[in-house]
Each structure stands twice: as C-alpha cells, then as structure tokens.
Amino acid sequence: MVFCFECFMCFIWSLYGQLCESQFYIIALASIAALLMLCNVHTSFMMCTPGNGCALDVSTTTSSAVGAGYDYSVERGPHTWHVAESNQSPINIESREVQRINFDMPLNWVGYDKLPLGVRLENNGHTLLLRAAYDGASPFIDGADLLSCFSFHEISFRWSWHDGEGSEHTLDNQHYPLEMQCLHTDAADRCHASSRGLLVVSYLFTLSVENPFLNVIIRYLVAVQQAGQCAEIPPFPLNYLMPTFYSDFYSYQGSLTEPPCHRGAEWFISPIPLAISERQLHEFRKLRSRSGSRIERNARPVQDLCDRIVNLNRYRRV
Structure with missing residues (x-):
C-alpha cells in the first residue's frame, strides 16, 4: 500500500x-x-529504506543492496564473486603481530543511549538487518584517530549451523558462533556515493549464558523467519546491543563483505566477546533464505591480509 x-x-x-x-x-x-x-x-x-531518497541511500555499498545474484552455496558462493582482490574483509587477527597505537582522545559515542522512534528488523534472505529511526540526528562515533564523524546506519549478523563457525573475522584463527556488524557512514557525506567514509564496528559472540540484552530482538525473530519479511518492534537504545568501548580494540582498513565488496571501509573489532546462549543462537538459525531453506551459513571466508597492518588501539590517559 x-x-x-x-x-x-x-x-x-x-x-x-x-x-x-x-x-x-x-x-x-x-x-x-x-x-x-x-x-x-x-x-x-x-x-x-534504500532507494527512498539520498539521506540514507547507501544501497550501492551496504548489505541493504543484496539481491538474488549471489548466496553462500557451492554454485553462487564467495569463490564465484567477481570482486577486487586486495584490501578485502574479513581477516584473521594475529594478536602477537598487531601494531600497538596510543592516542590521547578516546572514542566518543553519542546518542547510543537514546531511545529511537522505532526499530525495524528485516530478513533479506542472506542475513538479519536492524535499522532504527530517530527524531533528529542518528547516534554517531568520533574521536580517537577518526578523521570524521560516523553516523549509525544498520546492523547485520553472521552465523552458521555449526558452533565452531559463524563469524567472519577470526582472532588467532578462532571462529566465533556469531558476529554482529554495525555499519556507520560518514556524516559529512550525505549521499554516500561511494564506499569511502564507511566504518564498521564488529562484535564477536561466544557461547555462554543467556544474554538478556539480545532478547530485545530474539523474541521477535519469529516474525521475520521468511526471506523478505520485516517487522517493527518496540524501540530500545542501541547500546543494549552495542556496548561502548574506548580502548584496546583492533582496527584495520578493509572492505564490505558482501558483493560488490567495496573497499575503503575501516573496521573496529570490539576487544571483549559478548555472550550468547545456545537457545538464542538457535533462533538465528531458524531464519530462512530466498529458496525457503534455513540460512546455514552467511559468512565470507577470511581474506589475505597482504601488506596491511592491524592496530591494537589504546587510549593513553593524560
């Protein structure tokens, strides 16, 4: 209508x-x-919603643009994607080989404790997306060594049918059962015409006790089990899902992880894995793809680091 x-x-x-x-x-x-x-x-x-105006139309660079032209199967999986070969994500982070960086200004998280007007979940056939609408400016991140202010755009999730897989990024070659990727866009680039000016904040999850903060979306996944379904759910502050961190986080220059896998995205990896229970993880595994089968895996394999440097960023209190 x-x-x-x-x-x-x-x-x-x-x-x-x-x-x-x-x-x-x-x-x-x-x-x-x-x-x-x-x-x-x-x-x-x-x-x-991508395609409804320039203000948040990043449909050429984000997971919102996914279509029927690819998936994670043998026929159309990551090994068949025609994308750039250098500076790609995800990567494996070797903790002993990172470059330690000190900075005088901590990360500044603004508005993540603010209650949005509404929150929407969407199953696009490849992953679960979460978007939030605000009365005024969206939450944003600046500070540390960031050269701009990055506004929140959307959250996507990566998982697998197997507990030993799921995440796209690995730490010391260890996979995690779930990864939550929070896409941000350069607030100064209103039309987001390219992938430059993208920041992705990633959180890894480990199997543990029930995470009550995840339940703000878990209880509504039944409404988006089929590909193409959307559901508006009771709003909540984004910091329920995105705990703020200020120091000891990893960063590197990479790409988006879905075709066309645009380069130019900066990645922040949260230093502390979050908890998720077996029951909560099982709810993600009930989501279905466009073919009607369950989404068994939606993670791109680890890419070569090549000559890139991974930083371990620490806030040096003066």
Missing part, C-alpha cells in the same frame, strides 16, 4: 474539525498527537 502524506493530513484535519465541533477538545488533541507520532515513525523508516 502506498502512503500518501497529503491524504493523511486531510484526514487529520477532517477528524480534528469533527471532534472540535463536538467539544471533545482533549480527545481531539490526543488523537492528533498519536496520529502525528505514527506518521513521524513511518516517514523516518521511509527515509531509512
């Missing part, structure tokens, strides 16, 4: 006039406020 803003406003004013004539002023004002709030959330999500 196509949303018509002009028709919606005509309906509001008509309703307002009828209620005012009947002298139910309080009911009129409450009704208008509720309808305008719904309109605001809907409009915000329209802006967050």
